[in-house]
Amino acid sequence: MNDPTRLAVLVWDWPVRAFHWGFALLFALAYALGDSERWRNVYVALGYGVLALIAFRIMWGLVGTRPARFAEFVRGPGAVLRYLGGIARGRPAAHAGHNPAGGWAIVALLGLGAATGISGWLRYQDLGGESMEDLHELLAGAWLGLVVVHIAAVVLSSLLHRENLALAMLTGRKRARASEGAGHQHALVAVGVIAAVGLVIGWTARASPVASEVGPGTGTPVAVAPAARKDED
Numbered sequence: 001m002n003d004p005t006r007l008a009v010l011v012w013d014w015p016v017r018a019f020h021w022g023f024a025l026l027f028a029l030a031y032a033l034g035d036s037e038r039w040r041n042v043y044v045a046l047g048y049g050v051l052a053l054i055a056f057r058i059m060w061g062l063v064g065t066r067p068a069r070f071a072e073f074v075r076g077p078g079a080v081l082r083y084l085g086g087i088a089r090g091r092p093a094a095h096a097g098h099n100p101a102g103g104w105a106i107v108a109l110l111g112l113g114a115a116t117g118i119s120g121w122l123r124y125q126d127l128g129g130e131s132m133e134d135l136h137e138l139l140a141g142a143w144l145g146l147v148v149v150h151i152a153a154v155v156l157s158s159l160l161h162r163e164n165l166a167l168a169m170l171t172g173r174k175r176a177r178a179s180e181g182a183g184h185q186h187a188l189v190a191v192g193v194i195a196a197v198g199l200v201i202g203w204t205a206r207a208s209p210v211a212s213e214v215g216p217g218t219g220t221p222v223a224v225a226p227a228a229r230k231d232e233d
């Protein structure tokens with residue numbers, strides 16, 4: 001655990017950190033606005049933002065820096081069991097990026113985020129009726145449950161490894177060998193992602209029906225084509 005060859009190395013590049021805190025922010029805002037008819041268009045736009053962020057993270061998981069790649073942290077059941085066995089013995093193995101158990105939690109967080117966003121979009125297109133609404137709520141609830149588990153696991157992991165992992169997700173630096181690090185910050189990629197997701201949210205918030213166009217009572221938006229809205233303006 002106190003291996004002197006492990007130094008504070010850049011593990012999470014800027015795109016991963018921008019993705020993480022952007023994802024957490026959009027998730028929190030979507031939960032806060034989910035029941036509000038007044039903010040319905042912003043809520044819908046946040047859903048598009050979540051999907052855009054996930055699309056970027058999938059791409060970065062294929063071509064990004066080493067610790068960000070799926071191939072680096074999505075491991076087989078043997079590796080997960082060995083890691084959990086290490087925890088049970090009070091000697092969890094150190095990993096520069098996500099540990100084998102955490103890697104699967106990340107895949108599930110991305111998968112549930114995508115499934116929640118897509119089911120919300122289908123509901124918004126008036127596809128699937130009430131069962132789609134139920135499915136969307138179920139997925140959103142499961143996503144929230146997993147986020148709670150994720151935050152608890154980060155606290156537990158930080159205690160086990162005696163390293164503040166939340167701070168590491170802010171600074172990008174963790175105890176690791178230099179060869180295990182990200183190598184580059186890729187700040188421009190992060191700026192591009194933030195700008196692109198901001199544009200997606202801004203554009204879709206404008207294109208989605210606003211509060212006055214929301215059907216009475218249920219909060220179900222009345223589909224109004226953007227062109228038709230322009231005519232009304």
Ligand code: HEM
Nearest residue numbers: 016020023024027097098099102106109147154165166169
């Ligand atoms: C205060 C709240 C949060 C804290 C402190 C936190 C902290 C962290 C930390 C430390 C990691 C890296 C774990 C590791 O070292 O293996 C991480 C990864 C991750 N977290 Fe969170 N998290 C928070 C909220 C959230 C929320 C709300 C979501 C989802 C909506 C989320 C989704 C993720 C994802 C997808 C990753 C993987 C990042 C990547 O590889 O791109 N987190 N989080």
